[in-house]
Amino acid sequence: MTQVLDADTDLDAFRGELTGYCYRMLGSLHDAEDAVQDTLVRAWRAAERFEGRSSVRSWLYRIATNVCIDAIGSRSRRATPLEIGGPSAPVETSLADVRAHEEWLEPLPWGTATQDLAADPAEITAERESVRLAFVAALQHLPARQRAVLILRDVLRWRADEVAALLGVSTASANSLLQRARATLAQHHPDDARPLDPLDARHQALLERYLDAFERYDIDAFVALLHADATQNMPPFAMWLRGADDIGAWMTGPGHGCRGSRLVPTRGANGSAAVAQYRRADPDDETAGHVPWAVHVLEVSDGRVGSITSFLDTRLFAAFGLPDSLPHGAPLPRPADGA
Incomplete structure (x- = not known):
């Protein structure tokens, strides 16, 4: 059924999930919130051009992806200290290297953009693993389009054809981007990390x-x-x-x-x-x-x-x-x- 975008459409209802997506893309809550706000503003400005050939949700994710890709291209990758050299000695001189906050990954408060704690336990476990600091840091090593494909496919569970339509490429191209993204991610995110304990x-x-x-x-x-x-x-x-x-x-x-x-x-x-x-x-x-x-x-x-x-x-x-x-x-x- 064709969807219509009118004054009754509550675009703000998508803010939470879009914030989670943009956070994984950008590694910063503040950057993610700015990206989502930009996305919603762009959506309303383009509302009259929305033809309903895709869902409102897919349309918003397409806009958010473009906003994030632009942001990624204009700044350096956010990282964690564990990615910069070996461990330090527990002495005061180790504090000599201090960098701007904008260079580091930021935390994501639980509940800002994640599933409710009353959700299915298996979904909670998957959600927790998908926003672990080490995983989000590893995502930052991926080129922007590969990053988007991997998050949409492996985290948000979109179908290959849906991702292809969002990016405006063939399904084969979307699958190729995903395979390259998985290979790069494996180099930066160890698969032997201890699983998080249940929240019990x-x-x-x-x-x-x-x-x-x-x-x-x-x-x-x-x-x-x-x-x-x-x-x-x-x-x-x-x-x-x-x-x-x-x-x-x-x-x-x-x-x-x-x-x-x-x-x-x-x-x-x-x-x-x-x-x-x-x-x-x-x-x-x-x-x-x-x-x-x-x-x-x-x-x-x-x-x-x-x-x-x-x-x-x-x-x-x-x-x-x-x-x-x-x-x-x-x-x-x-x-x-x-x-």
Whole structure:
């Protein structure tokens, strides 16, 4: 049946799924939100030319794909510190290489553009894996059109003919783009990564122990929650650490300024647990309250934390629906209050 685009068509209803698509394409929530807004504006400006030969959804994805391809061509690839050199020593001089926030991958608050947590468990698992930081980082190595094809086919499960129609190419050409994309992705995304633990009571209990150990700054208890080969990275610094011992040495050494922090759990990010860290506004005054410092994305597998990505970008707090300060003695926000 031919679809009609008129004043009653709610294009904004597609904003969530388009944000998820553009985030995977661009590796940045802020860039994705800009791309989606541009997509919807272009759609309304071109509404009178919509002939209904495809669904409104397909038409919007075609516009979004073109917006993302243009954006990819005008800037450098976003990355993670783990892609830049080997692990660093847990010493202060490792902080020498600091780069612009625009060079790094950004986190995606869970619920912004992903399926509802009440969805089918198998769908939740697939959704979580498709927004893992390492997977999204690997996608950024693909040329723009290959990136779009792989996301549409392997993540969003579009048919080959649908993708071909979106790109204006033959089905054979779309399949060729997909095969090249899969080959390149395999070079940058290891297939032996530990699967994420289910979001169950055991997962929640580990998160609570993480919060408790960090806030008490009991580094022995904190390190006991990590895999022996756990990694930690802290964009915008290019440094990254490998191994629970080195992470512990960092926290008792150069990272000791985090002592006295408060942690606020969120609904998660990139399919994983995420907590917001607030540091003391005045390290010498225990009654001074706390201010935003970092958002930690924690990948949990086999009952332990395998990866900590601490995004030291306070602009993210608004995206997670977090307050801009924690007055002394104030109760912590609940995860439901966040994004």
